[in-house]
Amino acid sequence: MKLKDKVVAITGAGQGIGRALAFAFAERGADVALLDISEDGLKATRDACAALGVRAEAFQANVAVEDAVEAAFDEVVARFGRLDGLVNNAGITRDALLVKVRNGEVVDRMSAAQWQAVIDVNLTGVFFCARAAAERMVTLRNGGVIVNISSIARDGNIGQTNYSAAKAGVVAMTATWGKELAQHGIRTGAIAPGFTATDILASVKPETLDKLVAPISLKRLAEPAEIAHAVLFVFENDYFTGRCIEVDGGLSF
Numbered sequence: 636m637k638l639k640d641k642v643v644a645i646t647g648a649g650q651g652i653g654r655a656l657a658f659a660f661a662e663r664g665a666d667v668a669l670l671d672i673s674e675d676g677l678k679a680t681r682d683a684c685a686a687l688g689v690r691a692e693a694f695q696a697n698v699a700v701e702d703a704v705e706a707a708f709d710e711v712v713a714r715f716g717r718l719d720g721l722v723n724n725a726g727i728t729r730d731a732l733l734v735k736v737r738n739g740e741v742v743d744r745m746s747a748a749q750w751q752a753v754i755d756v757n758l759t760g761v762f763f764c765a766r767a768a769a770e771r772m773v774t775l776r777n778g779g780v781i782v783n784i785s786s787i788a789r790d791g792n793i794g795q796t797n798y799s800a801a802k803a804g805v806v807a808m809t810a811t812w813g814k815e816l817a818q819h820g821i822r823t824g825a826i827a828p829g830f831t832a833t834d835i836l837a838s839v840k841p842e843t844l845d846k847l848v849a850p851i852s853l854k855r856l857a858e859p860a861e862i863a864h865a866v867l868f869v870f871e872n873d874y875f876t877g878r879c880i881e882v883d884g885g886l887s888f
């Protein structure tokens with residue numbers, strides 16, 4: 636897909652990787668529809684994209700709420716008149732061990748609320764947004780690309796039962812939609828980032844960060860723009876669909 640003058644929706648565009656995605660698409664000349672729950676974050680991303688000379692509009696919406704997603708995508712199509720791409724990037728963490736054991740006694744466990752919050756945003760939210768986007772792309776008959784942000788945690792990560800399950804599910808949905816939607820000119824892809832320098836890691840202690848970086852061949856975190864670059868690859872390569880690309884600096888445990 637040539638990105639100039641296309642319309643790409645990005646969820647979680649208020650900061651971090653989502654903001655870097657918005658800049659990357661804007662730099663390629665695409666107009667961007669920015670979705671997030673954070674009004675301030677949206678405004679900052681929108682203004683910075685507009686300064687790059689493209690049309691950028693903000694849509695405050697919670698991806699985990701079906702009606703809000705439907706309304707937001709109706710509004711995107713009403714305002715832009717087309718929809719060529721979606722990046723499902725919004726995500727949260729609520730880390731906890733399945734069961735926390737001290738001296739042989741179970742002292743804590745992942746709560747149902749922790750489980751559900753992450754599944755709602757990181758899995759159901761991806762489903763709601765992709766369904767809304769695919770329906771409109773088919774109706775508009777312009778084809779499109781849907782990229783989902785997974786994670787290296789999709790293979791299982793201590794303290795992240797909820798997050799790992801959602802991120803594995805995202806890869807499965809990417810493969811499913813790649814098969815289902817090809818006939819409508821819609822391609823899919825997933826990106827599994829490694830540890831990336833955003834606020835999602837802000838609560839991690841420096842000594843823990845050092846441990847995270849040690850098994851990375853390139854010995855540093857990813858920059859958000861490096862993850863965005865992989866998303867652009869999926870958009871621009873017309874022979875790519877259904878697969879997941881790891882961008883993790885050569886992480887090995």
Ligand code: NAD
Pocket residue numbers: 646647648649650651652653670671672673676696697698699723724725726727756760784785786787827828829830831832833834835836
């Ligand atoms: P971040 O916390 O910096 O930004 C996430 C954005 O999503 C925020 O602007 C937030 O307001 C928005 N958001 C949260 N819940 C939402 C909801 N229900 N509806 C709409 N918007 C919502 O996170 P990030 O590091 O930029 O991560 C972006 C994506 O990349 C996530 O899916 C995350 O799981 C994934 N990821 C991040 C890393 C990393 O190390 N940073 C690694 C692998 C995967």
